[in-house]
Amino acid sequence: MRHIVRAQQFTPQLIERLFHRTKQFKKTDGRGFEDTLRRRFILNLFYEPSTRTRLSFDAAARRLGMEVLSTENAREMSSAVKGESLADTISYVTGLVDVAVVRHPQEGAAEEAASRNEVSIVNGGDGTGQHPTQAFLDLFTIEEFMGRLTNITLVCVGDLARGRTVRSLVYLFAKYPGNSIIFVSPPEYRIGEDIKEYLTRHNVPFSETSNLSETLEYGDVFYCTRPQLERPNPYGHVICDERMTEIRVEFTMRLVHVERMKPTAIILHPLPRTFELHPEIDSNPRAKWFPQAHNGLWTRMSILEYVCVG
Numbered sequence: 667m668r669h670i671v672r673a674q675q676f677t678p679q680l681i682e683r684l685f686h687r688t689k690q691f692k693k694t695d696g697r698g699f700e701d702t703l704r705r706r707f708i709l710n711l712f713y714e715p716s717t718r719t720r721l722s723f724d725a726a727a728r729r730l731g732m733e734v735l736s737t738e739n740a741r742e743m744s745s746a747v748k749g750e751s752l753a754d755t756i757s758y759v760t761g762l763v764d765v766a767v768v769r770h771p772q773e774g775a776a777e778e779a780a781s782r783n784e785v786s787i788v789n790g791g792d793g794t795g796q797h798p799t800q801a802f803l804d805l806f807t808i809e810e811f812m813g814r815l816t817n818i819t820l821v822c823v824g825d826l827a828r829g830r831t832v833r834s835l836v837y838l839f840a841k842y843p844g845n846s847i848i849f850v851s852p853p854e855y856r857i858g859e860d861i862k863e864y865l866t867r868h869n870v871p872f873s874e875t876s877n878l879s880e881t882l883e884y885g886d887v888f889y890c891t892r893p894q895l896e897r898p899n900p901y902g903h904v905i906c907d908e909r910m911t912e913i914r915v916e917f918t919m920r921l922v923h924v925e926r927m928k929p930t931a932i933i934l935h936p937l938p939r940t941f942e943l944h945p946e947i948d949s950n951p952r953a954k955w956f957p958q959a960h961n962g963l964w965t966r967m968s969i970l971e972y973v974c975v976g
């Protein structure tokens with residue numbers, strides 16, 4: 667039984683195979699694949715809010731002929747309110763579906779569900795842990811626009827302490843030679859030690875700064891993220907209104923920043939955005955976050971096919 671729970675589990679060979687399939691889906695606008703997973707069932711089990719992840723899994727599944735069950739607010743609308751554990755919920759749904767996409771506020775939740783090996787689990791985001799399918803679509807988008815996955819400087823900007831998409835993307839990005847990473851965040855939102863240790867262990871060059879301006883000329887891919895204000899700060903910082911205002915000013919990407927970037931640079935964001943991408947840069951050719959989000963459909967088709975049939 668196959669599960670997607672952490673980005674580290676993707677090998678470059680698997681990524682290449684799934685990218686090839688993703689390109690077929692995208693090129694044909696998904697036509698002709700309606701019987702691929704006919705009569706299989708997917709459950710979207712979401713204990714946290716989501717727009718893109720849930721809708722794109724839903725659309726991807728339907729395009730492959732799957733039947734879709736969905737709890738979009740499982741924290742309040744499922745038996746979780748009555749005290750049912752995730753483990754019991756998973757044991758129950760085993761008899762109903764082939765795949766469960768689980769989004770949960772607790773880090774490790776998807777891994778725990780997958781360890782039961784009763785139904786294929788796809789991690790749709792586990793607290794501040796990981797979001798491997800988002801990272802997979804981010805990587806696909808990088809290859810699409812840069813034409814390569816090697817010799818790239820990735821600049822990760824924003825809340826690197828709680829952003830799970832950055833964490834997963836770093837694990838994927840570190841698999842390719844010649845890549846380096848610059849982490850740009852307020853000190854209160856700095857990237858976790860576990861990620862830095864991983865990069866050191868795998869000889870991936872990285873640096874950290876809180877000054878966005880000094881990175882602009884160097885980056886090939888700017889990956890911006892929002893502050894995850896719904897989660898506690900892992901370093902225990904309480905950020906007052908004045909400090910938040912400073913952060914907003916320092917970390918809003920505006921035209922003055924974008925115009926200093928390489929002409930070939932691209933700007934990505936997992937969405938939803940808050941203040942960090944000013945609307946004045948929306949029409950800049952480097953702005954790629956909506957094409958990135960649209961790739962969620964095609965990449966998730968290939969992920970569902972892989973999980974169901976290999």
Ligand code: NCD
Binds near residue numbers: 718797800936
């Ligand atoms: C992200 C998430 O849920 O981690 N959203 C997404 O899936 N595209 C990013 C976020 O919520 O900030």
